[in-house]
Amino acid sequence: MRERTLMIMHYLTGLGILVSGTIHVYVVFLTVPANLTAWESTLSFDGFQFAILPVYRNLALALSLEILLICTTYHGLNGLRIILYELFQGRSARTYVKYALFAIGALLLIYGTRTIIIAHSIGGP
Amino acid sequence: MRNEIILKVYRFDPTSGKPPTYKRYSVPITERETVLDALLYVKEHQDATLSLRFSCRMAVCGSCGMLIDGLPRLACYTQISELDTDEIEVRPMSNYPIVRDLVVDMSGFFEKHRSVMPWLIRRDVREQNQPTKQYLQSDEQLLEYLQFSYCIKCGLCYAACPVVTAMDEFLGPQALAQLYRYIRDSRDEGATERLKSAGEFNGVWRCHFAGSCSQVCPKGVDPALAIQLLRRRTLFMK
Known part of the structure; x- marks a missing residue:
């Protein structure tokens, strides 16, 4: 893929992170149990199971989380690609970096999507 | 004293x-x-x-x-x-x-300069090879690229650029500023071709915007500005 296209996608996913990340943080903030702080609620089992997980029964919110996952994966790995291209130069090194990052990205997406699907279908106790 | x-x-x-x-x-x-x-x-x-x-x-x-x-x-x-x-x-x-x-040895520097085609491109090949007239432009059109045409190819910007240090392939501030200079020239008709080469792997996307190229230029050229403006044009291809 051409560098220009990759960078356009980089900018678009950056915007995607801004929008879907804001939705994600806002939703988590709204569902904080009264007896916990926002930070504790994301970490504690009770907070996660009883407050945050049910939120993703909602298909729109589950989709926004999926969009956040796709955007952060692409944006982060493309940023890493740019750094690694400077560290490992030459056409063959670039090919290795490209395929390694593609594989890491695919794994992250598969595992993350699986988690979101489970959250959506289980949706808490 | x-x-x-x-x-x-x-x-x-x-x-x-x-x-x-x-x-x-x-x-x-x-x-x-x-x-x-x-x-x-x-x-x-x-x-x-x-x-x-x-x-x-x-x-x-x-x-x-x-x-x-x-x-x-x-x-x-x-x-x-x-x-x-x-x-x-x-x-x-x-x-x-x-x-x-x-x-x-500045041969690599001049090679990169040559690679951005630092000359006027005309769609009419015959006109390109044997110009039949002067290509006039207004003062406003001249001001669009004037500061970038002050480049004397001294190579100081390359010596200051941290990306050139890290990456041989990067076109560098001088070549990219010249590329932008010709895109903004009203007499030039090769913008599409030039923008394609600016958007390649070794082009505008590799700049980290350290700005040291503009800091050291003895002629007041601002290659960092040219690269940022070129990025916008490369994104929209116009």
């Missing part, structure tokens, strides 16, 4: 097999003397083997670029008095292979 300064000059002959060294020369100075004057004094009176490149002595030809007290500058354009020091360190420009002493 000092009457004498010490020049600490980098000496290196790659063919000798010996490592680089610094040699110190004591040089008498007068008011308004430049670093180039001092180096030429050394060459004429103290050490004829000192190699350096120079020509016009008035910041027009861009031949005498070197690192003076750690910064890329033109030796003919740097007054000794402005450095305000008793000892001046002079080294060859970084990011270039050294030919000898203060002389660097």
Whole structure:
């Protein structure tokens, strides 16, 4: 893929992170149990199971989380690609970096999507 | 006002097999003397083997670029008095292979410059090869690219650029600023072709916007600005 296209996608996913990340943080903030702080609620089992997980029964919110996952994966790995291209130069090194990052990205997406699907279908106790 | 300064000059002959060294020369100075004057004094009176490149002595030809007290500058354009020091360190420009002493090999730099097609492109090939008329433009059209046309190809921006240090393939500030200069020229018809090459792997996307290229340019050209503007044009391809 051409560098220009990759960078356009980089900018678009950056915007995607801004929008879907804001939705994600806002939703988590709204569902904080009264007896916990926002930070504790994301970490504690009770907070996660009883407050945050049910939120993703909602298909729109589950989709926004999926969009956040796709955007952060692409944006982060493309940023890493740019750094690694400077560290490992030459056409063959670039090919290795490209395929390694593609594989890491695919794994992250598969595992993350699986988690979101489970959250959506289980949706808490 | 000092009457004498010490020049600490980098000496290196790659063919000798010996490592680089610094040699110190004591040089008498007068008011308004430049670093180039001092180096030429050394060459004429103290050490004829000192190699350096120079020509016009008035910041027009861009031949005498070197690192003076750690910064890329033109030796003919740097007054000794402005450095305000008793000892001046002079080294060859970084990011270039050294030919000898203060002389660097700029063929890679000029190769990149040539790769951006620094000439007017006309769609009509016959007109391109044998122009039949003058291509007139207004003052406003000239101002669109004027500052970028002041580039004297001295190569100081390459010596200052951290991305050129890290990545040989990067087109670099000078070539990209020239690419932008021709895109903005109302007489040029090769914008699409130029934008394609700017958007390639080694083009505008590799710039980290350190801005050191603009900081060191002796002619007031702002290559960092050109690269940012070029990025926008490359995104929208217009």
